[in-house]
Amino acid sequence: MSKIIYIDLTDLEQWHGIHGGTQRVVYGVAKEFFSDKDSNFDVRFMSYNEKRNSFFESSFEPIIKRVEEAGRVTDDIKVAESFEQKIKNALSPYIPPNIKQNKQAKFLLSKILVTTKSIKHKTSILKTISLHKQPKLIPIDFEKDDIVLVMGKPWDNIKIQDKLIEEHYKKKFKLVQLVYDLVIPFNPQLHHPSIFKQYTQNMFEAVSNSDLLLAISENTRNDILKFANLLAIQPPEIRVIRLGDNIKTKNDPQCPDTRIIQPFVASIGTIEIRKNYTELYYAYKLGLEKGLDLPQLVIIGSKGWLSDDIQYLIDNDPVLKDKLFILNNVGDNSLAWVYKNCSFAIYPSMYEGWGLPVAEILANGKFCIASHSSSIPEIAGDLIEYFSPYDTNQCLSLILKYYNNTSLLRKKETDIIQKYKITSWHDTYKAISSVI
Amino acid sequence: MTKKIFVISTFPIKNAQHGGQKRLKAIVDSYNANGFHVRHVAVFYKGYYSDYSESDIPLGSRYDPIVSQSPYTSDIVSGEAINLDLVVKKKLTKELLDFDPDIIDIHQPFIYLGLKSILNEIGHHYKLIYNSYNIEAPMKESILKGANLPIKDITICIEKIKNVEMDLTKNSDLSVGCTKQDVAVLKSYGAKTTVLAVNGINPIKTSKKELDYWKKKLVSRNIYRLIMFIGSAHPPNWTGFYNMVGKGLGFIPYDTRICLAGSIGDYFKNDIKDDNRSIYDATFWRRAFTVGRINDEGLGALIKLSDIIILPITEGGGSNLKTAEAILANKKVVTTQYGLRSFEWYNTFPNLWIANDSENFRRSINDALVAPFRQRTDQENHKAASVTWEHSLKELINAVKNL
Numbered sequence: 001m002s003k004i005i006y007i008d009l010t011d012l013e014q015w016h017g018i019h020g021g022t023q024r025v026v027y028g029v030a031k032e033f034f035s036d037k038d039s040n041f042d043v044r045f046m047s048y049n050e051k052r053n054s055f056f057e058s059s060f061e062p063i064i065k066r067v068e069e070a071g072r073v074t075d076d077i078k079v080a081e082s083f084e085q086k087i088k089n090a091l092s093p094y095i096p097p098n099i100k101q102n103k104q105a106k107f108l109l110s111k112i113l114v115t116t117k118s119i120k121h122k123t124s125i126l127k128t129i130s131l132h133k134q135p136k137l138i139p140i141d142f143e144k145d146d147i148v149l150v151m152g153k154p155w156d157n158i159k160i161q162d163k164l165i166e167e168h169y170k171k172k173f174k175l176v177q178l179v180y181d182l183v184i185p186f187n188p189q190l191h192h193p194s195i196f197k198q199y200t201q202n203m204f205e206a207v208s209n210s211d212l213l214l215a216i217s218e219n220t221r222n223d224i225l226k227f228a229n230l231l232a233i234q235p236p237e238i239r240v241i242r243l244g245d246n247i248k249t250k251n252d253p254q255c256p257d258t259r260i261i262q263p264f265v266a267s268i269g270t271i272e273i274r275k276n277y278t279e280l281y282y283a284y285k286l287g288l289e290k291g292l293d294l295p296q297l298v299i300i301g302s303k304g305w306l307s308d309d310i311q312y313l314i315d316n317d318p319v320l321k322d323k324l325f326i327l328n329n330v331g332d333n334s335l336a337w338v339y340k341n342c343s344f345a346i347y348p349s350m351y352e353g354w355g356l357p358v359a360e361i362l363a364n365g366k367f368c369i370a371s372h373s374s375s376i377p378e379i380a381g382d383l384i385e386y387f388s389p390y391d392t393n394q395c396l397s398l399i400l401k402y403y404n405n406t407s408l409l410r411k412k413e414t415d416i417i418q419k420y421k422i423t424s425w426h427d428t429y430k431a432i433s434s435v436i
Numbered sequence: 437m438t439k440k441i442f443v444i445s446t447f448p449i450k451n452a453q454h455g456g457q458k459r460l461k462a463i464v465d466s467y468n469a470n471g472f473h474v475r476h477v478a479v480f481y482k483g484y485y486s487d488y489s490e491s492d493i494p495l496g497s498r499y500d501p502i503v504s505q506s507p508y509t510s511d512i513v514s515g516e517a518i519n520l521d522l523v524v525k526k527k528l529t530k531e532l533l534d535f536d537p538d539i540i541d542i543h544q545p546f547i548y549l550g551l552k553s554i555l556n557e558i559g560h561h562y563k564l565i566y567n568s569y570n571i572e573a574p575m576k577e578s579i580l581k582g583a584n585l586p587i588k589d590i591t592i593c594i595e596k597i598k599n600v601e602m603d604l605t606k607n608s609d610l611s612v613g614c615t616k617q618d619v620a621v622l623k624s625y626g627a628k629t630t631v632l633a634v635n636g637i638n639p640i641k642t643s644k645k646e647l648d649y650w651k652k653k654l655v656s657r658n659i660y661r662l663i664m665f666i667g668s669a670h671p672p673n674w675t676g677f678y679n680m681v682g683k684g685l686g687f688i689p690y691d692t693r694i695c696l697a698g699s700i701g702d703y704f705k706n707d708i709k710d711d712n713r714s715i716y717d718a719t720f721w722r723r724a725f726t727v728g729r730i731n732d733e734g735l736g737a738l739i740k741l742s743d744i745i746i747l748p749i750t751e752g753g754g755s756n757l758k759t760a761e762a763i764l765a766n767k768k769v770v771t772t773q774y775g776l777r778s779f780e781w782y783n784t785f786p787n788l789w790i791a792n793d794s795e796n797f798r799r800s801i802n803d804a805l806v807a808p809f810r811q812r813t814d815q816e817n818h819k820a821a822s823v824t825w826e827h828s829l830k831e832l833i834n835a836v837k838n839l
Contacts, residue, residue, distance in 0.1 A: 169691055186715075193713060197710055197711060200715050207686070208690065228686065230715060232682060232798055233686030
């Protein structure tokens with residue numbers, strides 16, 4: 001008899017809008033589990049219900065339907081362009097997750113929106129921010145031989161991790177959790193302070209109580225061990241698994257903005273301190289001050305924590321204007337166009353658990369210059385070039401090196417196409433299946 | 437004729453919480469129980485104690501700036517105030533003369549910094565007892581160094597303490613030590629007569645109401661195993677905990693908690709705030725909770741419900757009330773060897789883990805959590821009962837009777 005594996009879909013059920021990194025991973029892996037009819041596992045899905053403080057059976061079908069039918073790109077942009085969504089997007093980075101899940105806060109937000117829009121709009125907003133209603137909640141009675149796989153963001157609500165461990169203690173099932181990174185505990189300056197406590201506490205419980213941890217890089221594995229050592233935790237087995245980097249799009253890729261003129265360079269990732277777009281801003285200011293010819297640089301990413309300063313600088317600098325700008329709401333299809341049409345990419349991040357945009361650009365046969373920090377060099381080794389995330393001159397000289405030398409860039413691209421091994425979500429799924 | 441004993445200290449004993457208060461209260465109770473006529477007066481810094489008796493002499497807000505400059509020397513400030521603060525001096529002198537004791541029992545040497553002058557002025561004829569709690573000079577030196585005070589100030593302070601300790605020992609008719617080691621030092625200081633009075637405890641008491649309350653509370657929080665750390669907010673207590681247990685409590689299982697009881701809990705609550713952006717602070721309270729200063733029956737219930745009592749004691753003089761409490765509780769005990777001083781006989785008891793470094797200490801806690809509980813022999817039970825005050829103060833009472 002095949003073992004039952006429960007895959008946690010709590011985040012995906014509650015998530016509306018463009019998938020971020022975490023949602024891509026959960027969706028990518030869950031879809032493979034869902035689709036593999038020859039699987040050795042009896043695949044089931046679950047989600048956490050806060051009101052009842054319990055796990056209930058869930059279904060992947062509505063999620064796959066929603067994502068696939070939307071084709072992601074067009075619908076996501078439509079949602080993002082609506083008035084309500086603009087307000088939500090603007091407020092979202094400043095609302096801590098625990099507040100987001102607070103009923104009173106949610107009610108207050110809905111009241112604010114209600115006063116600004118018509119009844120029609122009110123209905124749509126409430127629909128957007130309310131939890132998906134389950135027609136019937138079927139509680140899960142875990143058993144000893146079951147496997148529970150958590151790949152989402154239980155740190156958004158510590159009650160999820162607490163309930164999970166409480167059940168784990170009682171039922172003794174195998175608890176497997178995916179760890180993306182420990183950026184927040186070790187680099188608190190790179191994130192909003194409100195998330196530090198819950199994230200660190202969640203990681204403390206995950207590392208202390210899981211039977212198996214899946215780390216998305218060697219760097220994350222090392223960070224888990226460091227974290228465990230500092231907190232006197234006996235760490236469980238840790239296996240490193242590589243994330244999928246193939247983007248599948250349903251529609252034809254579309255250029256996301258009319259200002260884009262080829263040749264251009266792209267930098268992809270959430271607009272937040274950690275991604276270090278300030279270095280790119282300074283590199284461009286420095287280059288222009290020296291009278292250098294620079295390629296157009298398009299930064300693509302949703303607004304994240306404390307992103308206002310750099311967004312304001314770039315949005316309002318008349319000297320940079322069409323030379324460097326940010327696009328905040330780009331779906332996967334438009335992103336695929338960017339990957340396909342950019343000259344190369346730049347990734348200046350100060351710290352990563354993996355660095356999915358680097359992997360995705362390489363999977364598209366494009367070259368990248370990237371920060372040498374944390375996990376990033378694990379992605380492609382010497383296929384790409386690195387700079388210090390704190391050295392503007394080094395970053396600028398690498399941009400110029402590849403902008404001014406097309407034959408060198410082509411050679412690099414050829415190397416990438418020949419040597420870079422694309423990881424599909426199926427590969428990731430297989431890797432996970434083989435270790436759990 | 438009933439002997440009259442005037443007992444004086446730098447802390448009150450009403451609602452006794454910390455070890456020193458409990459020891460003094462036990463001695464006063466024991467004097468009373470043995471027919472002595474006793475009056476106790478405390479000259480103390482009011483900022484540290486909210487409960488005190490009418491006869492006590494609190495040092496009020498005028499002393500705030502002095503104590504805040506050096507929070508670990510309020511006992512010295514109190515001792516000196518006896519002679520330097522005319523209001524204090526007048527009140528204490530009146531208490532002394534009104535009571536007209538046969539014996540003055542001085543607890544800790546600091547009192548003597550000021551009291552000696554008063555005794556000289558009134559031409560005293562009293563017998564003196566010096567009740568030491570530690571050999572204070574080296575312990576205070578360690579505390580003050582830990583507080584990073586200027587070396588020059590520390591040297592002056594320690595010199596002053598050592599002088600008064602030696603002076604009081606020489607001038608006392610009876611010197612009392614808490615440990616064999618302390619008694620040996622008192623002898624080397626020139627004590628006329630010495631007696632060993634190790635620390636003891638009152639029998640642990642609880643009630644069904646408290647037991648039911650805590651049982652329910654612990655289960656509601658998914659706590660099925662309990663580790664007790666009981667102590668006052670006294671520097672050696674938190675230093676020992678940090679050195680041996682640490683702030684990283686990831687070795688404690690999810691269904692287990694360390695319960696911090698006594699004012700040490702208040703100290704940790706203040707020192708470790710889970711909103712601080714430190715991985716230790718954010719996670720510490722996932723495996724620990726504090727009940728602070730709790731009533732005796734509540735503490736008794738928690739001890740009864742606990743699996744392990746830990747004694748992460750690495751410094752400090754005297755013998756430890758916590759150790760006596762652990763022995764009497766008949767629970768699994770994880771301790772340092774240092775924590776067993778004066779109770780060395782307990783080394784051979786069952787359910788005991790001794791570890792002298794942090795790694796072994798933490799491992800011992802985990803070992804103790806899963807180890808089966810072993811019953812004591814009748815002989816061991818009898819010996820364990822000897823840690824009560826009734827037993828430990830016997831020699832002192834006899835010596836006072838003979839003064």
